[in-house]
Amino acid sequence: MKALIFFTVDVFTQTRFSGNPLAVVLDADTLDKPTMQAVAAEFNLSETTFVTAPADPANTAKVRIFNRSAEMAFAGHPMVGTAFVLAQQQPDLAIALFEVPAGIVRVEIHRDGDGAPVGASVTVPQPLSLGETIAPEIVARALQLDRSDVVTAHHLPIVASNGNPFVIAELTRDALSRCDPSLAAFREARDAYPQLGGRFALHVYCRVGQMLQARMFAPLSGTWEDPATGSANTPLAGLLLSLDPGAQDARFEIHQGVEMGRPSLLHVEARRTSEGIVASLRGSCVPVLRGEITI
Incomplete structure (x- = not known):
């Protein structure tokens, strides 16, 4: 058995226990889809993300997004929250490029004066x-x-x-x-x-x-x-x-x-x-x- 690190963050808020909670599972390349879905159902949040290696090394990661019952092509708060978690691990991360089924999502990291991440901006992958x-x-x-x-x-x-x-x-x-x-x-x-x-x-x-x-x-x-x-x-x-x-x-x-x-x-x-x-x-x-x- 392998132990995978996960984080939860509250997104679209500056106050803990408000906003939209998100679970982020890192280094999830070994997990298959049914396992990811089971883990997402266990967290029982609106969405859970699984960070895996990108298909194109020019991108930051491939991110798979699951709600309680299905995988999703795109969702906004998972992109913001996942970028925030990765920025905590990578002090030099300024722009994250995520591969999701809907396309490539560009996420800009926002940091405070001490360099700690505080949020992010997301450009959606498709026009209206x-x-x-x-x-x-x-x-x-x-x-x-x-x-x-x-x-x-x-x-x-x-x-x-x-x-x-x-x-x-x-x-x-x-x-x-x-x-x-x-x-x-x-x-x-x-x-x-x-x-x-x-x-x-x-x-x-x-x-x-x-x-x-x-x-x-x-x-x-x-x-x-x-x-x-x-x-x-x-x-x-x-x-x-x-x-x-x-x-x-x-x-x-x-x-x-x-x-x-x-x-x-x-x-x-x-x-x-x-x-x-x-x-x-x-x-x-x-x-x-x-x-x-x-x-």
Whole structure:
């Protein structure tokens, strides 16, 4: 049996026991996919990452991301947290290039005046893609809300992605606090839209200027609610920029996890490029645990 070192960090926060926790397992090259999935289920966090050797030595690492039930092509808070952990081990690490199924992810490390890592910025691997719209009634039923709680003046609920698809919907401010996900309704929504590949993750928000309050629900993958979701907030920022044809970029301060008692803060920027609307996000991290897994 081999002992593997792991760390946990709280991401998108400067305060321990808030933000979104992440487990990072180092030197995981000997683990097969079923073992990685079992370890992720054991941690029982929104995501767990496994750091392995890169296919291209020009990159920092290959990073495999698992939620409680499946491997993921991309996710935001695992990129920030994994880079933070590696930066703690490598004092000279300034830019990390991670190989994930969605592409190459560039992560810039942020350090304090003493050189200690404090957070990171992530450039998402794919430009914004917008898919089909979703009936507002479907969103309302999934969160046990009224149809009138779903705001459609700016856009209908819509599938959006920067490498990881989410259904994004705007809610009234009051409704955002009243969300109560129904597992049965999420299953009905998944079955009503088989073209989504068996996935129905719902990211909802309300907006006050450039400040957004957001919540993300993915009970079908074991995440009843997520404290902070980088891969949902980047397409949200891109979607909002797409609705303002006169703007070249947009910056948002996004608060998530408040209702869960794990407040998180994400700074997200979307900008128009020749390749489409691309996005980046930044956030802080704090270390929590270090341990060993014997496998």
